[in-house]
Amino acid sequence: xxxxxxxxxxxxxxxxxxxxxxxxxxxxxxxxxxxxxxxxxxxxxxxxxxxxxxxxxxxxxxxxxxxxxxxxxxxxxxxxxxxxxxxxxxxxxxxxxxxxxxxxxxxxxxxxxxxxxxxxxxxxxxxxxxxxxxxxxxxxxxxxxxxxxxxxxxxxxxxxxxxxxxxxxxxxxxxxxxxxxxxxxxxxxxxxxxxxxxxxxxxxxxxxxxxxxxxxxxxxxxxxxxxxxxxxxxxxxxxxxxxxxxxxxxxxxxxxxxxxxxxxxxxxxxxxxxxxxxxxxxxxxxxxxxxxxxxxxxxxxxxxxxxxxxxxxxxxxxxxxxxxxxxxxxxxxxxxxxxxxxxxxxxxxxxxxxxxxxxxxxxxxxxxxxxxxxxxxxxxxxxxxxxxxxxxxxxxxxxxxxxxxxxxxxxxxxxxxxxxxxxxxxxxxxxxxxxxxxxxxxxxxxxxxxxxxxxxxxxxxxxxxxxxxxx
Numbered sequence: 042x043x044x045x046x047x048x049x050x051x052x053x054x055x056x057x058x059x060x061x062x063x064x065x066x067x068x069x070x071x072x073x074x075x076x077x078x079x080x081x082x083x084x085x086x087x088x089x090x091x092x093x094x095x096x097x098x099x100x101x102x103x104x105x106x107x108x109x110x111x112x113x114x115x116x117x118x119x120x121x122x123x124x125x126x127x128x129x130x131x132x133x134x135x136x137x138x139x140x141x142x143x144x145x146x147x148x149x150x151x152x153x154x155x156x157x158x159x160x161x162x163x164x165x166x167x168x169x170x171x172x173x174x175x176x177x178x179x180x181x182x183x184x185x186x187x188x189x190x191x192x193x194x195x196x197x198x199x200x201x202x203x204x205x206x207x208x209x210x211x212x213x214x215x216x217x218x219x220x221x222x223x224x225x226x227x228x229x230x231x232x233x234x235x236x237x238x239x240x241x242x243x244x245x246x247x248x249x250x251x252x253x254x255x256x257x258x259x260x261x262x263x264x265x266x267x268x269x270x271x272x273x274x275x276x277x278x279x280x281x282x283x284x285x286x287x288x289x290x291x292x293x294x295x296x297x298x299x300x301x302x303x304x305x306x307x308x309x310x311x312x313x314x315x316x317x318x319x320x321x322x323x324x325x326x327x328x329x330x331x332x333x334x335x336x337x338x339x340x341x342x343x344x345x346x347x348x349x350x351x352x353x354x355x356x357x358x359x360x361x362x363x364x365x366x367x368x369x370x371x372x373x374x375x376x377x378x379x380x381x382x383x384x385x386x387x388x389x390x391x392x393x394x395x396x397x398x399x400x401x402x403x404x405x406x407x408x409x410x411x412x413x414x415x416x417x418x419x420x421x422x423x424x425x426x427x428x429x430x431x432x433x434x435x436x437x438x439x440x441x442x443x444x445x446x447x448x449x450x451x452x453x454x455x456x457x458x459x460x461x462x463x464x465x466x467x468x469x470x471x472x473x474x475x476x477x478x479x480x481x482x483x484x485x486x487x488x489x490x491x492x493x494x495x496x497x498x499x500x501x502x503x504x505x506x507x508x509x510x511x512x
Contacts, residue, residue, distance in 0.1 A: 132263030
């Protein structure tokens with residue numbers, strides 16, 4: 042620098058006056074190049090100082106590659122940490138993000154969760170004065186050892202990869218490692234539909250190491266019962282009653298014992314959907330079948346069409362429910378209700394068949410006894426209350442003497458002799474089964490009268506027992 046100043050002074054005295062412009066330009070150029078050299082020298086000094094400061098904390102070093110910092114090339118990461126020694130403990134922490142779907146037909150559920158692993162690998166320890174960790178993505182995970190945890194009874198599973206693979210690896214200076222993945226898994230859930238749809242299902246997601254048994258790897262919940270956390274989950278058909286974590290051992294005859302972790306959750310089904318879609322329509326169909334008890338017994342088209350319509354509707358409801366359920370070999374609660382209701386509807390049709398048959402027998406008797414002319418039109422004798430009464434026709438008085446029995450029971454009903462008891466006593470003889478049947482045939486309209494009361498009471502009793510058992 043001093044030499045350059047000497048040269049510039051010499052030039053000012055030696056260069057002729059007519060060449061002053063060239064001399065000034067040379068002097069200016071010398072000053073510019075000198076200043077530039079000073080700036081470069083100062084910048085190099087600052088870089089050396091900064092490098093010495095950063096060298097003390099390797100977590101902030103940008104000049105050293107991650108592979109060199111973690112000394113990946115110096116170790117064989119195909120082997121687990123502490124190979125040949127005690128089992129390496131691997132802590133598990135799970136946060137359930139959502140339960141996407143629950144299928145009764147396939148007997149499975151789909152869950153999205155954050156699965157976190159905690160273990161220590163001293164081979165990845167690195168110097169750090171401030172004890173700060175370093176975070177990596179999936180590109181470094183493929184170069185080191187990670188636990189081979191898989192989902193038992195899993196049908197399908199995948200790690201989310203939008204926009205990058207949802208994998209995080211965090212390495213601490215002492216060798217502790219946090220490995221987190223966001224995964225969606227569809228797993229089997231053995232459901233019991235004996236009380237469907239008033240059922241409660243207990244499903245579980247099971248985690249286990251595939252290659253390392255309990256002598257090489259020990260799985261455990263990192264924070265005990267607090268290791269399982271859930272966000273607010275709302276399902277359409279289920280209410281989540283409880284989430285809890287548990288652990289156990291699984292034995293395989295070929296490879297030995299393995300640590301297994303369980304994510305258990307209890308699901309209680311919402312009944313309101315099935316009340317609207319199944320139970321209320323079934324109740325209405327049963328009540329609708331009772332309307333035929335108030336229709337005149339001689340209105341054959343009205344009562345038959347009403348009975349057939351309710352029977353077909355019940356068949357449609359049963360078919361619809363069965364198609365949305367797995368083909369199990371046992372009886373479900375909804376099957377009991379539907380088939381019992383179907384039986385009530387079917388019995389209402391059978392009831393009218395019995396009424397019609399008894400009415401026909403009654404008319405045949407009266408025609409043979411001459412009480413009804415052969416030209417009588419039965420449709421003209423319908424009463425306004427829905428029943429055909431025999432007092433609408435003039436009947437001949439009964440004889441006080443018991444008639445002789447004939448071989449045809451339809452022509453002459455069984456009569457008992459008029460036995461007068463002794464004075465001061467009152468005897469009441471119990472009717473036989475044949476007499477009760479004969480009385481029922483003679484008064485067929487009473488079947489509808491009794492059915493109006495018997496059917497609703499029986500159905501009410503059935504509903505009381507059903508809902509008290511399953512609710």
